[in-house]
Structures are given as structure tokens and as C-alpha cells.
Amino acid sequence: MTTILRNGINLFLCVTLFACGSHTKSKDPLPIAAPPTTGGSLAPTVLAPITPTNPTTPSQPTVVTVPTTNEPTILPTGPIASLAAMGTTDGFEIGTWNIENYPKSTGSKAMVSSILNQLDVDVMAVEEISSEGAFKELVAEMPKFAGVLAGEDNGKDEAQNVGFIYRKADFTLVKSQALFETSTFAFPRPPLMIRLKPVKAGRAEIVAIAVHLKAFGDDKSQQRREIANGDLQNYVAELKAAEPDLQVVILGDFNQPLIQESERKVFSPWFERSGSYTVKTDVLVQRGDYSYFSGQYSLIDHIITTNNFLLAEPVIVKLQNVVPGYEANASDHLPVITRLP
Numbered sequence: 001m002t003t004i005l006r007n008g009i010n011l012f013l014c015v016t017l018f019a020c021g022s023h024t025k026s027k028d029p030l031p032i033a034a035p036p037t038t039g040g041s042l043a044p045t046v047l048a049p050i051t052p053t054n055p056t057t058p059s060q061p062t063v064v065t066v067p068t069t070n071e072p073t074i075l076p077t078g079p080i081a082s083l084a085a086m087g088t089t090d091g092f093e094i095g096t097w098n099i100e101n102y103p104k105s106t107g108s109k110a111m112v113s114s115i116l117n118q119l120d121v122d123v124m125a126v127e128e129i130s131s132e133g134a135f136k137e138l139v140a141e142m143p144k145f146a147g148v149l150a151g152e153d154n155g156k157d158e159a160q161n162v163g164f165i166y167r168k169a170d171f172t173l174v175k176s177q178a179l180f181e182t183s184t185f186a187f188p189r190p191p192l193m194i195r196l197k198p199v200k201a202g203r204a205e206i207v208a209i210a211v212h213l214k215a216f217g218d219d220k221s222q223q224r225r226e227i228a229n230g231d232l233q234n235y236v237a238e239l240k241a242a243e244p245d246l247q248v249v250i251l252g253d254f255n256q257p258l259i260q261e262s263e264r265k266v267f268s269p270w271f272e273r274s275g276s277y278t279v280k281t282d283v284l285v286q287r288g289d290y291s292y293f294s295g296q297y298s299l300i301d302h303i304i305t306t307n308n309f310l311l312a313e314p315v316i317v318k319l320q321n322v323v324p325g326y327e328a329n330a331s332d333h334l335p336v337i338t339r340l341p
Contacts, residue, residue, distance in 0.1 A: 083322065086315075086337050087120030087167075092198075094208065094311070095337030096125040096251040096301055099330065101160070103134055107329040113141035115319065115330065121337055122167045123196065125210035127189075127253045128331075129161045139165060150178045150192040150210075162192045162210040162252060171196040174205065179235065186228040188214055191252075204247055206309070207239060211252035225256055226266045233269035233277070240276075240306065247309035253333065254302045258285045270304055279304050280314050280338055291316050294332035301336045314338040 087093050103109055116124065129135045132149055139147035142165065149163035166173070174195040180187040189212045197205045209232065214224040236248050257263050258279075270277045280303040291301040303314055317335045320326045 083115065083118040083317075083319075085118060085120040086317070086339070087122060088339075091122075091339055092203075093121045093337060093339040094123040094125075094249060094251070094303075095119075095121050095314075095335050096127070096210070096253070096303065097331070097335040098127040098212070098253040098301060098333035100128055100332050102126075102129050102138070102331075104331075105329045107325070109134075109138055109141060111323070111325070111329045113138055115323065115335075116145075116165065117142055119317070119335065119337070121335075122170055123208060124165045124335070125162065125192075125208065125251050126165060127160065127162050127210065127212040129163055131161075135161070135163055144168060146173070148173065148176045148192065148194055150190050160189050160212060162189060162212050164192065164194050164208065164210060166194075166196060170199050172199065179209070180228075180231060183231065186214075186224055186231055191232070204245065207246060207248045209236075209248070209250045209252075211250060211254060213253070213255050215255045222256075222262070222266055225254065226268070229254075229267060230269045233273070236277075236306065245308065246306070248306045249303065249309055249311070250305075251301075251303040251336075253300060255300050256302070257298045257300055258282060258302075276307055277304055278307055280311060281336065283313055284316065289316055291334050291336055292332060293320060293334065294327060301333060303336060303338055310341065311338040312341040 086095070099108075099112055102112065129149060132151070135147060135149045139145060144167055145165050146168045147163055147165045150161045164176075174197050176192065176194045178190040179193055181190045191209050191211045193207060193209045195205060195207050211228070211232070213228050214221050232250055236250065239246055239248060256266050258267060258281075264271065267279060270279050281299060281301070285299050290297040290299050292298050299316075303311070305311055314336050315338070317337065319330070319334055323330070
């Protein structure tokens with residue numbers, strides 16, 4: 001009886017371990033952050049103009065206290081909702097969206113292209129694109145837009161590439177370049193820089209840099225992200241030294257909450273130079289908003305600008321509340337979008 005009992009217990013433990021361990025997801029876990037408040041944008045809204053703050057007023061990094069009230073769960077049903085367009089005919093909009101391991105399902109292309117076409121944003125940085133072929137097929141579903149992918153010219157199909165999708169009628173691509181390709185400690189995924197010339201006369205050229213920095217919340221990973229931010233700031237400073245009037249925006253998945261003082265230290269290359277740069281998403285951090293929502297809530301997708309690029313306060317579009325099957329077919333991240341006021 002003792003042998004039979006022991007064998008039965010061993011069998012139970014094996015079955016339990018298999019059931020718990022067989023669903024482990026093979027991807028970088030994100031840094032842990034506090035859950036959001038019930039505030040934030042729960043559905044797509046049109047960005048309202050704001051009065052730009054004085055870009056020369058210095059501000060010191062602070063520790064942000066985020067309330068712990070959980071975000072309510074909203075389960076959409078039926079077909080994909082009609083999304084309010086974020087784009088306007090005469091305006092300028094730019095955003096970032098981590099499209100998790102795109103394409104993550106057979107329905108990804110239809111859903112993601114529909115969302116991007118309906119949001120109608122002029123320039124969108126995208127992250128976690130699995131291959132050049134998948135990216136080209138996505139852009140083919142967006143007739144008003146063109147796309148650029150990091151590594152596209154060398155024919156590589158590398159998981160989690162970054163890229164840009166931009167409106168062809170409004171911009172001409174002047175230059176694109178993958179950055180820091182040999183700096184793999186700071187940049188496991190090379191950033192992508194593009195320079196766009198607006199078609200409309202009287203508008204200045206802009207430089208946009210898409211990033212997807214190292215994940216994990218351990219000290220070494222935070223150190224890698226801090227080095228990356230320092231390198232990015234130095235790169236932008238060199239651009240500005242050559243062209244003082246150049247408007248630059250750095251955006252993407254920084255994998256960095258900005259709640260605790262140790263977390264905000266990772267962004268010190270930007271915060272310590274507040275006379276030159278603005279972390280546009282910091283105001284959303286202080287409100288307890290979020291851009292990642294699967295299992296935990298954190299704001300890790302950010303937009304940073306040079307202070308001569310007076311973009312409005314960003315909006316995070318809560319697509320998981322209005323698009324059925326959003327997480328399964330699109331992403332566990334949400335688009336973060338801003339525009340000229």
C-alpha cells in the first residue's frame with residue numbers, strides 16, 4: 001500500500017507540473033509596475049489642443065505615487081467597433097505601437113491593418129515585427145501608407161524588428177538608418193531613424209527614432225536601458241548641434257516604468273536636460289495611465305521630444321475595450337499617440 005500511495009503522489013505531481021509549466025510564454029517579461037487608476041482614456045478619443053508648457057522651465061525627477069485601484073474589465077462582443085480617427089486632414093499625428101510578435105495569429109493582419117487604417121495616424125512607429133515579409137504584407141493592406149523596417153535593406157528576417165508606417169501623400173522619406181547595430185548590450189534590437197520631409201509647404205523636416213529597449217526589471221537590464229537612453233540622447237544632441245532647428249521625436253517600447261526613483265533614473269539623460277527635451281508621456285505616468293495591460297498594468301511605451309517640437313499631451317487608445325479578440329490577435333500593448341496642438 002505504501003508503494004502504491006507513493007506512486008500515486010508522484011503521478012499527481014508530474015501531471016501538476018506539466019499543466020503549470022507547459023504554457024510558459026517565450027518572450028522577455030516586462031518590468032513590474034503598479035496597477036492603474038480607473039482614469040485614462042478607455043476608448044479612442046480625438047486629441048484636444050493644449051497650451052504648451054514653457055520648454056525652458058527645468059523640472060527635477062520625482063517619485064510618482066500611483067493609486068492601486070484596478071482598471072475595470074470590459075469585455076467587448078460582436079464585430080470590431082468603428083474606431084474614431086485620430087488623424088485630421090490638416091494636422092500632424094505621430095504614435096507608437098508594440099504589435100506583439102506580429103503576426104501573432106492568422107487574424108493579425110486583418111485586425112492590425114484595420115486598426116491602423118481607422119486610426120489614420122500620419123506616422124506610426126511599430127515594434128515586434130517578426131519579418132520583412134510580414135511587414136510588407138501588412139503595409140500592402142494600407143494603401144495610403146508606406147513602411148520602413150529596420151534591417152530591411154540587408155534582407156534579414158529578425159524577430160522583433162522596429163519600423164515606421166507613414167502617410168505617402170503627406171511625407172517624402174529623406175533617409176532611414178538602423179542605429180547602434182553593433183551596440184548589442186544597450187540595444188538588443190537596433191533603433192530605426194527616419195527623416196521625413198512634409199509635402200505641405202512651410203513645414204519643417206522631422207526626425208523620428210523608433211526604439212525597443214531591453215526588457216526585465218533586474219538591475220542589469222535597467223543599466224542596459226540607462227546606457228541606451230544616454231546613447232540616444234548623445235545621438236540626438238549631435239543632430240541638434242549640426243541643425244539647431246531640427247525637430248526630433250524618440251518613441252517606442254522603452255520597457256521602462258517611471259514610478260519609482262530608481263526607475264526614473266534610467267531616464268536621467270532626458271530628465272536632467274529638461275531645457276532641451278520633454279518626456280511627453282510622463283504626465284500620463286503621474287496619472288496612473290498604462291500602455292501594457294496583460295496580467296499587470298504599466299506605462300512602458302514612451303514619447304520623448306526635443307523642446308522645439310511642441311507636440312500635445314499623448315493619448316493611449318484603449319483598444320482592448322472596443323476591439324473583440326484584441327489581445328489574442330493584435331497585442332498586449334496599446335498605441336500611444338500625440339499630435340501638433
